[in-house]
Amino acid sequence: MNTPLQIVVCGSIVPDPLQTLEPVTGPNGPSLKNEMLLPAVLDPWAGHALFEAAHLAGKRSGSKVWLVSLGPKAKLQQVMMTVAQKVPFELVALDGPASGFSDSFETAAALAAAIEAIASLDRAKLLLFGGWESASRGTGSTLQMVGERLGIGEQFQGVDEITVRDDGSFTVLERIEGGRHQVSVCAAPPAVLGWATGNLPEPKNNPQVGMANMRTVMPALQRAKAAPISNTGLRFESVSLPKQQRETRIVKNMPVEEMAREIVAWIGEE
Amino acid sequence: MEPILLLAHTEADGTLAKPALEALGAALSLGGELNVGLVGAEVQPAANQISGAGAKRILGVAGEAFSQPRYATDAAAAEAICRAAGAGIVLAPSTSRWSRALPGVAYRLGGRVDTHSTGLELRNGAPAVTRWFYRQRMEAVLSREQRPWVVLLDPGCFAAWSGPAGTATVENVPVEAPPTRTTVTGVQAPKADEQTIRPDAKLLFVAGAGWTKKQADGAIHGREAETLILGFLRTTKSSLGGSKSLVDASGEGEAVLGFMTHLNQIGQTGSTPRHRKGLSTCCHGEEPHVVGWRFVNERRAINLDPNCGWARGKADVVYVADAFEVMRHVNQLLGA
Ligand SMILES: Cc1cc2nc3c(=O)[nH]c(=O)nc-3n(C[C@H](O)[C@H](O)[C@H](O)COP(=O)(O)OP(=O)(O)OC[C@H]3O[C@@H](n4cnc5c(N)ncnc54)[C@H](O)[C@@H]3O)c2cc1C
Numbered sequence: 001m002n003t004p005l006q007i008v009v010c011g012s013i014v015p016d017p018l019q020t021l022e023p024v025t026g027p028n029g030p031s032l033k034n035e036m037l038l039p040a041v042l043d044p045w046a047g048h049a050l051f052e053a054a055h056l057a058g059k060r061s062g063s064k065v066w067l068v069s070l071g072p073k074a075k076l077q078q079v080m081m082t083v084a085q086k087v088p089f090e091l092v093a094l095d096g097p098a099s100g101f102s103d104s105f106e107t108a109a110a111l112a113a114a115i116e117a118i119a120s121l122d123r124a125k126l127l128l129f130g131g132w133e134s135a136s137r138g139t140g141s142t143l144q145m146v147g148e149r150l151g152i153g154e155q156f157q158g159v160d161e162i163t164v165r166d167d168g169s170f171t172v173l174e175r176i177e178g179g180r181h182q183v184s185v186c187a188a189p190p191a192v193l194g195w196a197t198g199n200l201p202e203p204k205n206n207p208q209v210g211m212a213n214m215r216t217v218m219p220a221l222q223r224a225k226a227a228p229i230s231n232t233g234l235r236f237e238s239v240s241l242p243k244q245q246r247e248t249r250i251v252k253n254m255p256v257e258e259m260a261r262e263i264v265a266w267i268g269e270e
Numbered sequence: 271m272e273p274i275l276l277l278a279h280t281e282a283d284g285t286l287a288k289p290a291l292e293a294l295g296a297a298l299s300l301g302g303e304l305n306v307g308l309v310g311a312e313v314q315p316a317a318n319q320i321s322g323a324g325a326k327r328i329l330g331v332a333g334e335a336f337s338q339p340r341y342a343t344d345a346a347a348a349e350a351i352c353r354a355a356g357a358g359i360v361l362a363p364s365t366s367r368w369s370r371a372l373p374g375v376a377y378r379l380g381g382r383v384d385t386h387s388t389g390l391e392l393r394n395g396a397p398a399v400t401r402w403f404y405r406q407r408m409e410a411v412l413s414r415e416q417r418p419w420v421v422l423l424d425p426g427c428f429a430a431w432s433g434p435a436g437t438a439t440v441e442n443v444p445v446e447a448p449p450t451r452t453t454v455t456g457v458q459a460p461k462a463d464e465q466t467i468r469p470d471a472k473l474l475f476v477a478g479a480g481w482t483k484k485q486a487d488g489a490i491h492g493r494e495a496e497t498l499i500l501g502f503l504r505t506t507k508s509s510l511g512g513s514k515s516l517v518d519a520s521g522e523g524e525a526v527l528g529f530m531t532h533l534n535q536i537g538q539t540g541s542t543p544r545h546r547k548g549l550s551t552c553c554h555g556e557e558p559h560v561v562g563w564r565f566v567n568e569r570r571a572i573n574l575d576p577n578c579g580w581a582r583g584k585a586d587v588v589y590v591a592d593a594f595e596v597m598r599h600v601n602q603l604l605g606a
């Protein structure tokens with residue numbers, strides 16, 4: 001029998017990677033200059049998790065995907081306008097910082113509480129998805145702590161593939177050192193899967209999906225509970241941009257043989 | 271300085287790999303009392319290997335159940351050692367195994383965790399951790415009041431401890447392997463002749479989407495691109511990276527460069543490897559790609575476009591030329 005899946009995806013927003021980012025320090029610690037004005041996108045690895053979740057759910061009738069997102073409400077709304085066009089999900093929104101400088105421990109507490117409050121979720125069947133690292137904080141620690149708070153002891157990180165069998169057991173491929181994958185079999189949910197890139201391209205916009213999603217997205221945003229992150233006990237001593245520019249030597253009009261010799265000599269230098 | 275616990279897992283032969291020895295070096299550099307915790311099928315060889323490091327206690331969790339990297343068992347072992355050692359500062363290498371397990375352990379202990387630390391120093395008698403935010407775009411130094419504070423140290427950032435092996439006593443920490451529904455069944459590696467990711471290589475060779483685009487003669491030269499790139503990699507034993515555009519194209523079945531996968535991708539949504547040198551070819555050098563080069567020291571690029579991103583302060587040298595031509599000559603000179 002094809003057991004229906006219950007997949008919760010944790011994923012928030014990050015500044016568009018094409019933007020220039022500059023740190024500023026205020027009374028509450030560091031943040032990004034003009035943070036609220038920067039265009040934002042769905043955090044890429046969390047996005048892969050969402051697309052993989054929707055793909056799995058689409059193959060089993062009765063399955064459902066939730067997207068649990070902690071971010072500033074107004075920015076979440078902007079990003080959801082696009083994300084909602086991609087795949088079907090129900091949004092659970094939390095109104096709080098999506099900053100890279102907010103602590104993963106407190107973020108995990110807020111996410112876990114939001115998941116516990118999803119009334120129709122059968123946690124015994126839960127597959128908890130998310131990106132294995134955010135493009136903001138980049139710690140790769142939030143999902144593990146959400147999992148711990150929900151009592152889930154089967155956890156996988158750097159996931160590129162999941163194959164779910166009819167009985168609910170599944171095989172997972174996780175990234176490990178040296179461009180290899182560790183292969184594991186898990187007998188049943190619940191489990192936590194922190195996704196790397198996976199195998200799916202970004203789905204094309206589908207206005208019908210968008211319309212269906214928006215029926216729940218807007219109320220979810222209106223309902224969004226405040227989720228302040230206080231960063232208790234965490235002190236940033238400094239935040240700085242790396243040394244900017246290199247002095248680039250641009251080599252034009254040199255015969256290619258000469259360029260090749262230069263490159264080979266450079267490679268050989270100790 | 272408060273006591274430190276260094277947590278390491280052993281390799282298949284029971285010894286410690288370089289990232290663990292680097293974390294040991296970092297732990298010793300802070301001063302203060304050092305305890306070591308070891309997890310693996312076997313831990314005595316590792317204890318002997320570092321017997322000269324001056325650890326006050328060496329605690330171990332050993333046995334078949336702890337041989338495989340797996341969340342449930344690794345977290346149980348690490349938790350038991352942390353409780354037995356009672357240390358406030360827990361240092362560990364950022365291996366895939368510890369990165370999976372230790373954040374959950376920090377939670378169980380009521381502590382906090384920071385990962386991908388690239389620097390560690392004492393400030394006013396307490397440790398301060400350096401790490402990057404926003405995918406290597408800005409670097410911060412931070413400290414925490416909570417204990418235990420678990421810090422995962424990135425490989426390649428700290429000098430590895432070295433010293434003669436001896437004989438050490440391991441205190442066995444009893445842990446009952448927790449029930450788990452997960453069985454690790456193996457490792458999938460690319461076939462030996464396709465092994466293109468070499469974390470220890472001196473040179474990172476990056477291929478961009480240009481290799482698969484129409485060239486001056488109006489044609490695509492995918493086959494030659496493959497031969498040139500693989501020839502270069504085989505001869506120089508370099509590691510292969512790719513731009514997102516190129517690996518996405520390979521993934522979507524255009525399959526121009528068959529050996530290129532998402533694992534090769536460098537950048538914002540790819541990896542940030544550490545290599546002394548990097549040579550970029552047919553890649554534009556856009557910011558989301560170049561953030562993945564943060565830890566590549568010497569950078570050169572070959573691009574037809576004199577205004578590519580590399581030319582704007584992102585590389586040390588840009589050769590404005592056809593990469594096919596240049597690499598043909600490079601391979602000839604190398605005898606590839
Ligand atoms: C959310 C997000 C995340 C992203 N993450 C990443 C990431 O992780 N990694 C990444 O790489 N990109 C990432 N990008 C994409 C990035 O912005 C660029 O689009 C991508 O890096 C471009 O790849 P490219 O330079 O290979 O291709 P192109 O931009 O197509 O450039 C091809 C280059 O090849 C050159 N060329 C062509 N033929 C030759 C020849 N014969 N000899 C020499 N040069 C030649 C051209 O001059 C050109 O500069 C991301 C973008 C977004 C929005």
